[in-house]
Each structure stands twice: as structure tokens, then as C-alpha cells.
Amino acid sequence: MNPEQLLECERVAIEVAIGAGALMRSARSGGRLVVSTKANNTDLVTETDKQVERYVFDSIRRHFPDHRFIGEESRYEGTGSEKGLTSHPTWIIDPIDGTMNFVHNNPHTCVSIALTVGGQPVVGVVYGPFVDQLYAARTGAGARCNGQPISVRKNCRKLCDALVISEPGIGGCRDADARRADMANINAVVWLSHGFRCLGSAALNLCYVAEGAVDALWHFGIHVWDYAAAGLIVTEAGGVLLDTEGGPVDWCRRRVIAASTPELGQELSAALVEHLDYERD
Structure with missing residues (x-):
């Protein structure tokens, strides 16, 4: 895509993200949410997740009818049975990142919209409607809030x-070994770092790395729709994305480090004592 086309894609993504945020605010203020579980009792989905995803898909498709779509709730729509990222322009949507927070009226939740071309994010928009923060980036143009x-x-x-x-x-089924690995990593990093936080939304967490509010992040069990948009925002803000073992990030491997500098990313990788693998996206 040329710069003008990317700019138009970003403009549409921003417009749609703001509309999706309005739907989230309306649902939250409307009273009781309809909530169900997916893989386990902490993996939640609401009717608003599904409503927002359909709104985002339909709105973007009006502008780009030939593009493909991946969403957290409908997964690989328009891609047949194929999984993973391809060379085709593909929109990747997380309608509500931080659903647990959304259900509990915690403001740390957002909509995430990314466009990938050639298997790499080229446009990323993350909007937190309850804090009114809209993060955006496109390849080669820097990142903004x-x-x-x-x-x-x-x-x-x-x-x-x-x-x-x-x-x-x-992410996924949390067996005893995975829980022990999570706690081992947290215990290792807590004592080596200046401070440690858990806020409940992978996309917003990454955006906080991008704007310098935190300095590094690691995630196991993350999905491509959780971090495709915010990952681009991090790199366009001057940060780095790595696999948790320190190599190049694989968008479908479901694990990632983000850091403000390469040196910090590599030190965080070395500090992690367990490297978990999940089924690929």
C-alpha cells in the first residue's frame, strides 16, 4: 500500500474505533450486561463484544470490501479454514480488550483495530473510551495519542x-503447570525491576509502553488480535517487540516482549524463568 492508502485506512480505523467506543459506553451505562464464558470462568464474552465486533467488521467492509477479517469472537471470517496471517490485507479486531474489566466497570478496557499487509501490521488504532485515549500509528509515520x-x-x-x-x-486453559510458570516469572521480575503492574488490557498495556508510562511488558497466552495494533504503536513510538526468548516476534506464536530499548528487552527475556507455548493463532 502507498502512503495515501495507508492514511485512508488509518482514518477509517479511527472513525470506526470511536464509534465502537460509543457502543461500549452505551452498553456499560445501560445496566446489566449479558455475560458468558468461553474457555474458562475468567475468559469472558459479553453481548457487547459481539455487537462491537459486528459493527467494526461491517463499517470497515463498506470501505474495503475485498479485505479479509480476523476477530476475537468470529476468528477467521473471510479466510476459509486458513489460520495465521497471509499476504492479503487483513483487519484484525479485538472488540473489547479487557472484557473482565468491562464487566466490573473498570475503565482499563478498549477496542483494538489493526490492518496487516504481507503478514505485518501497517495500521494500528487502540481506543479506550472510558479514559478517552485514542492511540494510532501507521508504518513510517510515528505514533500518537x-x-x-x-x-x-x-x-x-x-x-x-x-x-x-x-x-x-x-488465554486458554490454565492448568497447574501454567499457573506455576506465571507466578515464577512474576516473582523473578518483581525483584529485579523498579516496579510491577497488572492492569487487565494487553492492548492498553502496550500503548503505555509506547507513551513511556511503563517501560517493558511480557505476555504469554496473548492472541494476535490483542496486540497487532498496539504492537505497531510500540514500534512506531521507538520501542521494540521481541519473542520472549529474545528473537524476532512471531505475531501468531502467542507470546511477546515489548520494551523501550533493545537492551531492556533482552534483559527482561533473560530474567524470565519459564517460556510458555500455546496453540498458535
């Missing part, structure tokens, strides 16, 4: 100086 440029904290190169964020117990 509410229209203002943002940047990682580039002078943070050591874990002992870093505020680190993660989320234990996400």
Missing part, C-alpha cells in the same frame, strides 16, 4: 530502572 506524538522512554535500558507490566493467567 489523541493526535499528539508519543515516544517510549528511550533512556531506560536496565530492568532495575524499569516499570514493568504483565498479565498472569490469560
Whole structure:
């Protein structure tokens, strides 16, 4: 895609994200939510998740009818049985990232919209409607929050100086071994870092790395719809994305490190004592 086409895709994604945020606010203020579980009792879905995803799909498809779509609730719509990212322009949507927070009226929740081309994110938009923060990036154009440029904290190169964020117990079936691995990693990093946080939304957590509010993140069990948009926002803000073992990130492998500097990313990778693998997206 040329720069003009990317700009148009970003414009549409921003417009649609704001509309999706309005749906989230309306549902939250309307009273009781209809909530059900997916893989386990912490993996939640609401009727609003499904409503927002359908709104996002339909709105974007009106502009780009030939593009493909991947959504958390409908998964690989328009791709047949094929899994993973292809060369085709593909929109990747998480209608409500942080559904647990949404259900509990916690404001740390958002809609995430990414466009990939050639298997790589080229446009990313994340909107937190309850805090009114809209993060956006497109390849080669930097990252912004509410229209203002943002940047990682580039002078943070050591874990002992870093505020680190993660989320234990996400994704898939949480067996006893996985829970022990989560706690082992948290215990290792807590004592090496300047501070540690868990806030409940992978996409917003990554955006906080991008704007320098935290310095590093790791996630196991994450899905491509959780971090395709925000991952691009991190790299366009000057940060790095890595596999948890320190190599290049694989968008479908369901594990990631984000950091303000390469040195910090590699130190965080070395600090993790367990490297979990999940079924690929």
C-alpha cells in the first residue's frame, strides 16, 4: 500500500474505533450486561463484544470490501479454514480488550483495530473510551495519542530502572503447570525491576509502553488480535517487540516482549524463568 492508502485506512480505523467506543459506553451505562464464558470462568464474552465486533467488521467492509477479517469472537471470517496471517490485507479486531474489566466497570478496557499487509501490521488504532485515549500509528509515520506524538522512554535500558507490566493467567486453559510458570516469572521480575503492574488490557498495556508510562511488558497466552495494533504503536513510538526468548516476534506464536530499548528487552527475556507455548493463532 502507498502512503495515501495507508492514511485512508488509518482514518477509517479511527472513525470506526470511536464509534465502537460509543457502543461500549452505551452498553456499560445501560445496566446489566449479558455475560458468558468461553474457555474458562475468567475468559469472558459479553453481548457487547459481539455487537462491537459486528459493527467494526461491517463499517470497515463498506470501505474495503475485498479485505479479509480476523476477530476475537468470529476468528477467521473471510479466510476459509486458513489460520495465521497471509499476504492479503487483513483487519484484525479485538472488540473489547479487557472484557473482565468491562464487566466490573473498570475503565482499563478498549477496542483494538489493526490492518496487516504481507503478514505485518501497517495500521494500528487502540481506543479506550472510558479514559478517552485514542492511540494510532501507521508504518513510517510515528505514533500518537489523541493526535499528539508519543515516544517510549528511550533512556531506560536496565530492568532495575524499569516499570514493568504483565498479565498472569490469560488465554486458554490454565492448568497447574501454567499457573506455576506465571507466578515464577512474576516473582523473578518483581525483584529485579523498579516496579510491577497488572492492569487487565494487553492492548492498553502496550500503548503505555509506547507513551513511556511503563517501560517493558511480557505476555504469554496473548492472541494476535490483542496486540497487532498496539504492537505497531510500540514500534512506531521507538520501542521494540521481541519473542520472549529474545528473537524476532512471531505475531501468531502467542507470546511477546515489548520494551523501550533493545537492551531492556533482552534483559527482561533473560530474567524470565519459564517460556510458555500455546496453540498458535
